[in-house]
Amino acid sequence: MNFDLWLAFLVACIVLAISPGAGAVNSMSIAMKHGFKRSLISNLGLQVGNIINITIVGAGLGALLAQSEVMFFTIKWAGIIYLIYLGIQKFRESTTDCNELERRQDESAWKVFTQAVFINITNPKSIVFLVALLPQFIDPLGSYLQQMQILGITMVVVDLTVMAGYSMLATRVAHLIQSKRHLMIQNRIFGCMFIGAGTLLAAISRN
Template identity: 50%
Template sequence: MTLELFLAFLVASLLISISPGAGAVNTMSNGLKYGVWQSLPAILGLQLGYGAQVVIVGVGLGALLASSEIAFSTVKWLGAAYLIWLGYQKWREQPVALKEGEVSTPVSAQKRFWQAAFVNLVNPKATVFLVALFPQFLNANMPQLPQFLIMGTTLLIVDIVVMIGYASLAAKLSTWFKDPKHQKSQNRIFGGMFIAAGSALASYNR
């Protein structure tokens, strides 16, 4: 991969990560509730799901998903249902009245990790998009594995940096949300965003 081609792919990776989606919603929700560093488990979970998408495309299953109506529909509806369920849970989440010096009991880092991983893992739109993206930057006359490794690593690193940025932005607003009324608004805003993301996924057509 030439430097010019890599830089073009880097820009594409940045645009992909910055574009609001289920991963960004998940990260901002965690950033608001737990702060930047406590959001890292969820951010790393997102990368596990994202990395799995890259591997799926790399070994050719992405093409199968793109061409099989049954496989596409199954993953699409599974992902949409999961996101809508997360949104429903977030919408119903009760505000925590914080007293001076007290903090809310967080969801375990392990649970947040796997929830985030599943958010990216069951997103068929990401798979189909990667199937369309990767061939634009592949050199057919060179070994494909090193190229996939470069592109996959670039996507994950860029996404980690962008998600940390999203978490940092959200954490700056955390003080405002300590009030129970503001917490309730936050839960319904992000619950609605998860439901919207799930609905958008359900309506996505190849």
């Protein structure tokens, strides 16, 4: 793989990562609720989800998913339902008292991690996008496995960095949200964002 081809892929990854989606919403929500350190666990979960998607595409299963209407819509609606569920959970948090909110700060790292993984692997558009994108940056004369590793690492590092940036931005705002009323507004905003992400996913067609 030549440098110019890799550089073009890097730019594409940056644009894709910066475009806000369910992953960014989740990162900011976790950062504001649990702090920056806990958001890194969520970020790690997102990247594990990315690695799973890249592996599926690299193994050729992504093309099958892109062509199979049943598989596509099964994963798609699992993602929609999960995002809407997360949105409803955020709305329900607005009715709890401050002591309950403090206890929820101890939410397990495993739950935060698996939630992030599930958000990424239930986004079939990500796999379809990778199926369409990755082949454009593969040199047929080079090693397929080596090039997939380079592209995969690039994508994960870029997304990891951008999500950390979203989390850091969220923590800078979090100190302004201290009262119960502010917490309620925050939860409703993120609830709407999760539900909105699910609604947008519902509008995605297989093509």
